[in-house]
Amino acid sequence: MKTLINKFFAYINLNKGEEDKNKVLEAVISNISFRGSNLWILACAIVVASIGLNVNSAAVIIGAMLISPLMGPIIGAGFGLGIYDFNLLKRSLKNLLVATVVSLVVSTIYFYISPFKEALPELLSRTSPNIYDILIAFAGGLVGAVAITRVEKGNPIPGVAIATALMPPLCTAGYGLALGNFKFFFGALYLYSINCVFICLSTFLIVKYLKYPIKKQLDEKHQKQVKYIITCLTLILIIPSIYFAYQLFEEKKYQYQIDAFMETEFNNKGIAILYKKTKLNETPKKLELAFLSKRFNEDEIKKLNEKLKSYHINNTKLLVIQDTTDLKSDILNEINNNKTALSQQDVTILNLKKEISVNKYDNEALLAEMKILFPEIQNISIANHTFNENTDSTKTVPILLYKSKNELDASSKKKLVLWLQERLKKKQIEIYNQE
Incomplete structure (x- = not known):
């Protein structure tokens, strides 16, 4: 049994094939700076990614992520935290801030002058994070950190650039600024921030696992101060991250329960749902539904509200919208606020279907x-x-x-x-x- 365990650990040993630690640190430091060519490459990558979002082309967006140098300062920050190098951490964060501001400025200018302002699916998918974004950022960051510490760099690094998806949220934030839509701006910036934090955390863990030497300071007192500051920063980074991850997990679980409720109570019974909206920030939470032809009386709505608890959907009130005029107004308002991917044509089709259903007799x-x-x-x-x-x-x-x-x-x-x-x-x- 002991032999099997030793063999298992030998298979997962990251020290095998590891590059010299000093060489790795030199490579990390050289990729931090955003001056000259790096800044031009970043600006061009942002333009390419913005065009990809504008025309809804996944291939163009992937191309932009491949040429983007944004990972450099994030990896640098992870190394800075891991080896207690305050100067490296400070330089990394400074360059990340420069890269972020430049990216926002370039994408905002592009979307402001672009004649195409419609929010297409590739853009809409970057307006808010979910639990999968956290898992992808964390796993991608682990792969990136491991790849950087290898003698043979191999193929993972381009894949990490694509998987961690740092460019699209930044461009989406620029789109929000250009159109004055701050819900888009803050939602996309939140997604970008979460990606940065979890890539940094995963890099920090790899650095600690591989036991990179802690940077020595000039005197013991200064050494303790740096350790204290870095430890506090690490805790500030980790604790909110755990909270955000838990919050997004709960949100995903809640949406899954809502979908199960709608599937069982309506879709499986042939009741077509015309409109759905969940309001998570209200107390109690609200689930708004409207149906193509089915109309519910007060007792039926009351029974449906009682059934929510059997699906573990607590602190939620079901509201059934049965006024077609109000429904059309709600959908149009959603479109105007860029909260939904429905177009004016979709609204027209839905209302025509509703009108046909109301006016049709067997x-x-x-x-x-x-x-x-x-x-x-x-x-x-x-x-x-x-x-x-x-x-x-x-x-x-x-x-x-x-x-x-x-x-x-x-x-x-x-x-x-x-x-x-x-x-x-x-x-x-x-x-x-x-x-």
Whole structure:
């Protein structure tokens, strides 16, 4: 058993194939600076990434991430924390700040002068972080740090540049600034910051694992001060990161439970959901839903709210939107605030579907029921007709055209109208014989 354990540790030993530590540190320090060519490469990469987001091209965005030198100062900061080198940490953070500001300025200018302002899916996906972004940044940072410390650098570094995705959030933040949309700006900047923090943390862990020598200071007192400052900075970095990771995990779990609730209670029962929105920042949280044709009464909505607890969805209130006008207004407001990927065309299609659903009658089923009471009726056609359009007294009335063997007498017509009013839940109905 001991032999197996030793073999296992031999397989995962990172010391095998490790580059000389001094050479690694020299390479890390040389990649920190953002002056001259590095700054030009960064600016060009930002333009390429912005174009990729603008035209919704994943290939162009990947190309921009490959040529971006943004990883340098983040890795440098991780090394600075790991070896207690305050000067290295300070230089790394300074250069990261320069790179971030330059990137924001370039992307803001691009999106400001670009004639295409629409927020496409590639751009929208970078407006807020989730738990997977944290996992990718952390795992990508580990791979990047391990690759830098190898004699043979190999292929991982280009892959790390793509996986950690530092460029797109920065460009998205520039898009938010250019359009004055600060929800986009802060959301994208938050995603960028989380990526930077977790890449830095994973680098710090690798540096500690490989036991890089701690930088000696001029005197013992100064050594203790540097250790104290770096330790505090590390804790400041780690503690909020754990909180953010937990918060995003809980948010992802909550959304999964919401999806399970909607799938079981509506989709599996053939009830089409037209609109969905969750409000997580309110107390209690709110889940807003609207449906294509199904309408719920107060008791049904109350029962659905009670069912939320069985899906472990606590502190949440279900609100069913059943007013088409209000629904259209809500969706359009979402679009204006850039909170959804729906376009004006999508809204039009959804409202047309709703209108068709409201105005459509099942002629075949109605005829089958009608023949029981009125055997002489052979065929029918029923549809809504709008009167007094473009006036203050617009009204919509269902019109029934029927074909019968014999003309219905006045009593039968009255009975037919009363039956239809009750059957269709309409106050006014007109019927005409098709000659």
